[in-house]
Amino acid sequence: MNPFRTFRIDYVFFFSFAGFVAVLITIMMIVSYRFSAAEQADSTSMYQQAVLQQLNKQLTDHMSAVEQTSLAVSINSPLVNYVTMNGDYYARKTARDELNRDYLAPMLNSSRSMFSFQIYMNDPLQVDPNANIQYLPLASASRESWYPAVDKSDFVWIGQREVGSPQGKQQVISFIRKITTLDGVNRGILIINVRVKFLQQILTEDNSSASRLLLDSGGRMIMHTRIAPPPGEINAILERVDGDTGQAHQVLAAAGSLPEKSMLTVWSRTSPGSWMLVELTPWKDITSGSVRLAWTMAVVGAAAILLSLFFTMFLSRNFTRPIRKLVQLMQAFNPEKRGQPLPTEYRNEFGSLFSGYRKLTERIETLYQSLEQQYKAQREAEIKALQAMINPHFLYNTLDQLNWMALEAGQEKISQVLELMGQMFRIGLSGGESMITLQEELLHVDCFLKIQQFKWGEELEWHIDCPEELRHLMIPKLTLQPFVENAVMHGFHGRRQGRIHLICMEEDRGIRIWIRDDGIGLREDWKTRKRHPTGGYGIRNVKERIQVYFGPPFGVSLRNRTDAPGSEAEIYWPKVNQPRDQKGGGIHVDHRYRG
Secondary structure, rough: OOHHHOOOOOHHHHHHHHHHHHHHHHHHHHHHHHHHHHHHHHHHHHHHHHHHHHHHHHHHHHHHHHHHHHHHHHHOOOHHHHHHOOOHHHHHHHHHHHHHHHHHHHHHHHOEEEEEEEEEEEEOOOOOOOOOOOEEEEEEEEEHHOOOHHHOOOEEEEEEEEOOOOOOOEEEEEEEEEOOOOOOEEEEEEEEEEEEEHHHHHHOOOOOEEEEEEEOOOOOEEEEOOOOOOOHHHHHHHHHHOOOOEEEEEEEEOOOOOOEEEEEEEOOOOOOOOEEEEEEHHHHHHHHHHHHHHHHHHHHHHHHHHHHHHHHHHHHHHHHHHHHHHHHHHHHOOEEEEEOOOOOOOOOOHHHHHHHHHHHHHHHHHEHHHHHHHHHHHHHHHHHHHOOOOOOHHHHHHHHHHHHHHHOOHHHHHHHHHHHHHHHHHHHHHHHHOOOHHHHHHHHHHHHHHHHHHHHHHEEEEEEEEHHOOHHHHHEEEOOOHHHHHHHHHHHOOOOOOEEEEEEEEOEEEEEEEEEEEEOOOOOOOOOOOOOOOOOOOHHHHHHHHHOOOOOOEEEEEOOOOOOEEEEEEEEOOOOOOOOOOOOOOOOOHHHHHO
């Protein structure tokens, strides 16, 4: 559906322009958000990768130191001798105290990262789970969650856990190494616990609010700063990891401790197979600036839409006002009544429209006046021509004298004929009127048939079927008699009897009359046959008068009957229920009766 063909032009302009601006602003918002979000994500990831690489080097240095310390301790002679020592209680206690005082305790005191030692061995002298240096039975190690990892390798890092201390439970990550003698026999397990707080201080020294994870080479989480994702989400993160450094936009399951699904993931490791730092930043934090930019554009766009709406309304109204004015003038145009004056202040295309319409209306008014004069002259000429066929005054006076002479001579039939002819001429005269009542027209037909009956006798029959409520309506005079005369003179030519049936019927728009006879009917070439110069004037005169008076769809039609022998004339004219024009034949017919 084309809106320019259906709706008002100002509405089409208004909503089209507003919709265009709204769509344009929306597209700009989406494009700016996507590009700015991608740009912010790239810049943020580059910065985070640089920070992670620096942090990774610091962590590697500290953890490498822990690993080197564990190696030195595990092969240290005092520790190996103590773990493998057999003897009395006093000698073993003395060796343990010397090991703690001279070797292990100084290591703990001199290190910022190491928190405690745990040594699993056979038959420890004393088990204190809250000491900084703990000696634990080797048999209990198999019940720990980390034991399967240690059982398969000589050393391993294990993730964040709690250990006892004199200050209570502490969060640590641990490096575990087996204590093996020179002959390859496993004598115990050494665990160095590293303070989680110390490592977290390293990872958060830039005051970042993102979540950072420390993963070992196998992808197991060693520690975290803010949020600890569940193992399933860590596996999902590792599926996107490609290379030593990189970034990815991931949608993770909102499970565990993750508050958001959409995350920017950045990772970094110093070398293949080494530690890996992963930083998780909620995507909404990355794109918060883009969202603010998009909302700012939305506010600016809304203001632009409002301004454009006012501008469009002003423009469309000024554009359509002259068109609406022209349409109103066209709808109210009446050639018989002077309408409102046309605007003259326009000098553009609208001025050309008004000027053209002004010329058109002037031409229409001129043509209408010309047609009115032509119709009036034609009606007067036809009426005068019809009346000129017979001089009613002269004939009426002459018939009146002949009627008295017939009565004095005793000729009653001649007197009756003359009396009927007098009635006919009196109706034909009608005081100079062109319209008479249907009752008078039917009386005129009845007088004519009664005159013809003096010749035909009882062999001529007629029947007039007209409701009383229609007889007061007006009809052009001498409309029916020519058709009745045509039926008698031509339809019954060469015959001794005939029958005529005249039927009147009311319809929505007018009156319809049928004049049917049972004569010889119309010839096949009656429409194309050349008429005699002096014949057929009556019927042709009736057709032309109805056409002049009323116009289509009113008129006269002739045809042969289909239900019986003979012909049928059909006359159709509008219902005219007004007094006769006293000025001599004029009659006004409403425009709705002119088709």
